[in-house]
Amino acid sequence: MEPVIRADHITIRFGDFTAVRDVSLSVGRGEIFGFLGPNGSGKTTLIKALCGLTPIASGTGSILGLDVRRNAAAIKRRIGYMSQKFGLYEDLTVAENMDFYGGVYGLTNAALSSRKDELIALTSLGPYLDRRAHRLSGGWKQRLALACALIHSPQVVFLDEPTAGIDPVARRSLWDLLFTLSGQGVTFFVTTHYMDEAERCSRAGYIYLSRLIAIGSIEELQRMPEANPPGTTRLALHLENSSEALALIRRLPYILESTIFGRSVHVLIDQAATTRLHADLTASGVHATVEPAEVSLEDVFVTLTNRIAREDTPTKEAK
Amino acid sequence: MTGGPFSGLLPVCRKEFVHLSRDRTTVFFALAIPVLQLVMFGFAIDTNVRQVPTIVLDSSRTQESRRLLEAFANSDVFQLRYFGASESDLYEAIRAGQAKVAIRIPPDYASLLQQGRLATVQVLADGSDSTITSHAVSTANGVVLQEAMHRLLGLNARPPIEVRPAVLYNPGLRSPNFFVPGLIAIMLQMMVIMLVSFSVVRERERGTLDQLWLTPVSPLGLMVGKIIPYGLLAFFELTIVLVLMRVLFQVPVHGSVPLLYLLAFAFILTVLGMGLLISTRAETQAEAFQMAVGTLLPSVFLSGYIFLIENMPIPFQGISRLIPATYFIAIVRGIVLRGATLAELWPQAAVLTAMGLLSIFLASRAFVRTRG
Numbered sequence: 128m129e130p131v132i133r134a135d136h137i138t139i140r141f142g143d144f145t146a147v148r149d150v151s152l153s154v155g156r157g158e159i160f161g162f163l164g165p166n167g168s169g170k171t172t173l174i175k176a177l178c179g180l181t182p183i184a185s186g187t188g189s190i191l192g193l194d195v196r197r198n199a200a201a202i203k204r205r206i207g208y209m210s211q212k213f214g215l216y217e218d219l220t221v222a223e224n225m226d227f228y229g230g231v232y233g234l235t236n237a238a239l240s241s242r243k244d245e246l247i248a249l250t251s252l253g254p255y256l257d258r259r260a261h262r263l264s265g266g267w268k269q270r271l272a273l274a275c276a277l278i279h280s281p282q283v284v285f286l287d288e289p290t291a292g293i294d295p296v297a298r299r300s301l302w303d304l305l306f307t308l309s310g311q312g313v314t315f316f317v318t319t320h321y322m323d324e325a326e327r328c329s330r331a332g333y334i335y336l337s338r339l340i341a342i343g344s345i346e347e348l349q350r351m352p353e354a355n356p357p358g359t360t361r362l363a364l365h366l367e368n369s370s371e372a373l374a375l376i377r378r379l380p381y382i383l384e385s386t387i388f389g390r391s392v393h394v395l396i397d398q399a400a401t402t403r404l405h406a407d408l409t410a411s412g413v414h415a416t417v418e419p420a421e422v423s424l425e426d427v428f429v430t431l432t433n434r435i436a437r438e439d440t441p442t443k444e445a446k
Numbered sequence: 447m448t449g450g451p452f453s454g455l456l457p458v459c460r461k462e463f464v465h466l467s468r469d470r471t472t473v474f475f476a477l478a479i480p481v482l483q484l485v486m487f488g489f490a491i492d493t494n495v496r497q498v499p500t501i502v503l504d505s506s507r508t509q510e511s512r513r514l515l516e517a518f519a520n521s522d523v524f525q526l527r528y529f530g531a532s533e534s535d536l537y538e539a540i541r542a543g544q545a546k547v548a549i550r551i552p553p554d555y556a557s558l559l560q561q562g563r564l565a566t567v568q569v570l571a572d573g574s575d576s577t578i579t580s581h582a583v584s585t586a587n588g589v590v591l592q593e594a595m596h597r598l599l600g601l602n603a604r605p606p607i608e609v610r611p612a613v614l615y616n617p618g619l620r621s622p623n624f625f626v627p628g629l630i631a632i633m634l635q636m637m638v639i640m641l642v643s644f645s646v647v648r649e650r651e652r653g654t655l656d657q658l659w660l661t662p663v664s665p666l667g668l669m670v671g672k673i674i675p676y677g678l679l680a681f682f683e684l685t686i687v688l689v690l691m692r693v694l695f696q697v698p699v700h701g702s703v704p705l706l707y708l709l710a711f712a713f714i715l716t717v718l719g720m721g722l723l724i725s726t727r728a729e730t731q732a733e734a735f736q737m738a739v740g741t742l743l744p745s746v747f748l749s750g751y752i753f754l755i756e757n758m759p760i761p762f763q764g765i766s767r768l769i770p771a772t773y774f775i776a777i778v779r780g781i782v783l784r785g786a787t788l789a790e791l792w793p794q795a796a797v798l799t800a801m802g803l804l805s806i807f808l809a810s811r812a813f814v815r816t817r818g
Contacts, residue, residue: 178660180817203662214657216461218468223461230457231661259468285660 129192131156131283131314132177136186139169139176146172148337149186154330156282159305159315161328163428169337170318171210174285177316178206190283204232207276211288213268214275217261221252221271224260225278232279239278246274249304266297273304277313284308286317290324302327322425333428340431345424353434354427359383360398363420364408365391372413379407384430393420395430454663458671462645466675476641477683480633484690487625494621495581501528501545503536508556514567514593518549523585536570546572547582559597615700615783622695627778628751630687631771634680634710635717636742642676642721643734651730665813673718680714681707691782700785706778709795712802713774719805720770726812745771770805773798 130153139147147169154160164170175181177188179199188195190202208214215224225246229239247253250270255263260271269289276284286305290298302324305315317328325331325345332342341348348354355361366372369390376385376392381400386393396404401417408415466473500518504511518524528545530536536548548570558565569586571579595605616623649655658668684707691697699706720741728734747753748762749771755763766772773794780786780794788795 175660180659200662203660206660208657208660210653210656212653212656214654216465216654217652219461219464223464227457227461228661230460231454231658231663233453233662 129189130154131158132160132190132316134173134177134186134188137173137176137183137188138185139172139181140184145337147176147334150334150339151186152332152339152342154314154316156314157309157312158329159309159317159327161325161331162316162318162334163320163325163331164318164334168334170334171287173334174208174287174316174318178202178208178285204279205281205283207279207281207284209272209276209284209286209289211291213272215260215268215272218259220257220259221263222256224271224275228275228278234279242278242280246277249307250274265293266300269293269297269301270304273301277308282312283314283316286315288318288320290319290321298324322423322428325424331424333431335432335435340435341427348424348427349422351427351431354422354430356383356395358398359395360401361393361395361420361422361426362401362404363388363391363393363418365416365418367414372408372415375411375413376408379404384426384433386426386429393426395426451664452667452670454658454661454667455671458663458668459674462672462675465645466679472641472644473679476637476679477686480629480637480683480687481690483633484626484629484687485694487622487629495578496522497525498523498547498578498582499527499545500524500547500549501530501536501539502526503530503533503548503550505553506551506555510556510559511551514551514555514590515549517589517593518586521585521589523582524549540570540572543572546575546578547586549586620695620697622691623697623783624779625751626687626691626695626697627782628749628775630684630691630778631713631749631774632742632746632751633687634684634714635720635745635771636738637683638676638680638714638717639721639724639738639741640735641679642672642718643724643728643738644731645672645676646722646725647728647731647734650725659817665817666810669722669810669813673722676721677714677718680717681710684710697782699782701781701787705788705791706781709774709777709781709791709798712795712798713770713777715802716770716798716805719802719807719809722809723805723812726809726816745769748772749775751775770798770801773801 132152132154134150134152137147137150138145150169150173152160162170162173172181176183177190177195179195179202183196191205193202193205195202216227219227222243225243226239229242234242247256250273252267252270252274255267255271260268263271273289276286290301293301298321305317309315317324319325328345330342330344331348332339333348334340341351341353343351364372364376367390369387369392373385373387373392376382376394379400381397381403382394383397384395405417502515504515515526519526524547526549528539530539530548533550536545536550539545540548548568550568550570552566552568555565555567567590569583571583573579592605596603599605646655649658688699688703688706692699721738724734724737724741728737744765745751748755748758748766749769750766751771755766755772758766776794777791777798780791
């Protein structure tokens with residue numbers, strides 16, 4: 128079956144700058160695909176290219192089987208888009224915002240009014256219809272933005288950091304909405320910085336310095352050999368004073384990575400050195416309980432990022 | 447509805463009207479400031495030179511000198527307000543700004559006249575206000591010349607030549623008749639450029655523009671959808687000012703009002719295009735405001751609105767030919783004050799129409815390019 132979103136070796140350039148380099152991915156119907164990466168790594172650029180807005184230098188892409196270079200107009204009618212800025216008109220009411228986007232997508236009055244009823248039921252925006260958008264809280268603005276992005280019943284929806292700056296309760300209820308809709312066959316392409324959100328996705332990709340460096344289901348990503356180098360293991364050290372101990376732990380030569388989680392420190396350690404760790408900690412007067420740790424998505428991305436940073440540094444110096 | 451080069455026009459247009467109805471402050475100031483300007487220009491500014499404060503030092507104190515001073519007073523240009531005791535009083539009064547002109551009649555004025563020899567009258571004028579001064583000096587020349595004629599020909603004789611001035615089209619030489627037609631052009635330009643550029647730049651600032659480009663809205667649909675409400679608002683404003691001009695300042699419209707509206711359409715199109723061009727360059731509303739003011743200054747000073755184009759140095763005359771307001775001001779003055787028709791105004795009308803089309807063409811090209 129043809130994937131709903133397909134990118135095949137897409138490269139995008141702005142002058143001398145390569146914003147997206149040789150990215151290939153595909154997303155199937157009803158999937159929630161998480162697209163992660165630091166700011167400026169090319170996330171929004173790839174979305175705009177897949178919507179036919181930004182020209183592609185090489186490679187091909189398609190949405191619902193429509194070529195992004197040739198069928199931009201047809202694609203735009205079939206996709207929804209919501210950005211972290213929400214794209215709402217603050218001086219218009221909730222209903223007027225929905226009416227405007229309905230008009231933009233050419234909905235007839237009858238179609239618009241029945242679709243509005245469905246979306247109001249879905250998002251519980253009913254009591255706020257006559258309220259101006261600027262008087263809504265962040266979470267309600269986000270629901271309205273989602274309702275506007277869904278007004279024309281798109282089969283594919285791009286969400287560009289939809290939960291930036293939104294409180295945890297509103298974030299969770301947005302994700303509940305996304306699961307409901309994906310159950311109905313809507314495909315979502317979501318960018319986010321939140322690892323907990325990424326772990327809710329059916330699959331995820333990580334873009335760094337314009338390159339897609341990892342893609343797969345969450346389990347596949349966690350098992351990536353690059354994130355779990357042979358001969359290493361991940362441990363959680365529960366400490367009394369984690370920030371003080373961190374400096375000490377980082378000086379140990381066999382510790383490859385270390386991150387603080389509250390009162391514990393997660394480390395990637397040379398497997399052979401686990402017993403030495405105990406001795407070294409006790410010698411420094413640090414009391415720690417040590418447990419094996421699960422690899423998290425964050426661990427995976429941090430490890431991959433550090434690897435690339437290490438590989439890049441010598442070549443830069445050589446120049 | 448969707449698709450085609452003007453996709454999204456109607457919903458955008460409808461939405462702009464809602465914005466206008468919500469943003470009452472902006473609309474109020476857009477409409478009220480021109481009206482305020484109109485009232486200021488109409489009532490407060492009078493460029494005719496009358497009753498210039500004048501100080502007199504009459505050292506002659508004779509029937510002859512009093513007769514001359516009376517002639518000065520009767521001209522209506524001079525108001526003989528102060529009488530000095532010495533020459534230094536005259537300089538003092540001008541330096542202090544109490545008097546703009548000083549008239550000094552020497553002690554031997556009457557005796558020289560009686561002997562048939564050359565008598566002199568000194569007129570000092572404050573050069574810091576050049577308009578008033580030049581007018582006062584030429585009036586003083588006229589007054590003295592006439593007095594000299596009477597002396598030569600006898601007090602009751604009529605001079606052999608006389609000027610019979612007939613001022614056409616603005617017989618009262620009233621300032622509103624000159625300023626208001628120009629003001630129409632300037633305020634239409636200011637209002638349209640600001641409102642249109644702000645409305646686009648606001649969408650860029652708030653991120654709704656990025657959103658719109660990912661919907662079926664086309665650049666031309668968005669552009670025309672924004673042009674229509676602000677174009678209509680401009681015609682509404684034009685009507686208000688014309689009515690005020692007619693009713694409040696009693697400036698008669700001698701020519702065809704439909705022709706005025708037709709040519710106003712070309713001008714409004716031009717400034718709409720300028721506003722849209724600014725909106726494609728400006729990232730913030732503050733930037734758009736500065737650019738709008740940048741277009742306004744040359745339009746105020748080089749369009750013939752205040753200063754005569756013919757008196758400008760040649761390079762500036764060249765610049766004034768590139769300014770749309772130059773042509774529209776000439777058209778409005780022609781139609782309103784002189785009853786000119788298209789037969790006389792076609793060169794200006796042709797240039798303005800060309801500018802309108804060019805401006806909209808450039809704006810739409812820039813608009814298509816800014817997407818993405």
